[in-house]
Structures are given as C-alpha cells and as structure tokens.
C-alpha cells in the first residue's frame with residue numbers, strides 16, 4: 001500500500017512538486033522533473049541512470065521507455081501532419097510531389113533521432129508529474 005502525497009505537496013524525497021507547467025517545461029528542456037537539474041545526458045543519446053542532483057532513478061521498471069517512444073512518435077507525427085497540410089494548403093491544386101517528398105521524408109527519418117532525448121525527458125515529466133503524483137508513488 002502506498003502512502004498518499006504529503007499535505008504540503010512534497011514527495012517522499014522531500015522535494016515539493018512543482019506546477020504542471022514547470023514540470024512540462026523541465027521535460028521540454030531536458031531537465032530532471034523532480035529538481036530541475038540539467039546535464040542528464042552524457043552524450044546526445046545517452047541518458048544517465050539517476051539524476052546527478054536529487055538521485056531520482058529514471059527507468060523505474062522494465063518497459064518504462066515505451067512511453068517515451070509514444071511521445072517521440074506523437075511529436076514527429078504532429079510535425080509531419082502540420083508540414084504536410086501546410087504544403088497542401090499552399091500548393092493545391094498543383095502539389096509538387098517531389099518537393100513534398102524532399103521535405104517530408106527527412107522529417108520522418110531524422111525527426112525520431114532529433115527528438116529522442118526530448119521524448120525521454122518529456123515522458124519522465126509526464127510520469128513524474130502526473131502518473132506518480134496522482135497515484136501517490138512519488
């Protein structure tokens with residue numbers, strides 16, 4: 001049985017939960033969702049296992065990064081759809097197929113790599129700020 005969050009909003013480690021906007025911003029800027037510390041990546045794709053400041057362990061269970069995969073797909077698909085619709089609106093009825101592919105294919109190939117580290121920290125923010133707080137597991 002898990003204990004509910006303390007009345008002052010702090011988690012079990014003593015860190016006070018920031019607001020929803022701040023948690024999301026920490027995810028977007030590749031920072032720890034609990035303390036806001038940066039430097040979470042050794043290299044572009046290599047996330048440290050624990051936060052260097054507060055010690056929050058990031059991969060809480062097997063399969064944890066499946067949520068980051070969903071975030072990555074959502075970000076890249078949103079960019080693809082906005083770009084695709086923008087090209088369609090700007091060029092109908094003479095849609096340049098070759099130019100469209102020249103723009104859209106790199107988005108789908110490079111987008112997942114570019115947004116990989118951001119998708120992990122955004123997923124950590126969603127998990128920490130919403131799922132753990134609501135369930136009282138933080």
Ligand SMILES: [Zn+2]
Nearest residue numbers: 032035051054
């Ligand atoms: Zn931290």
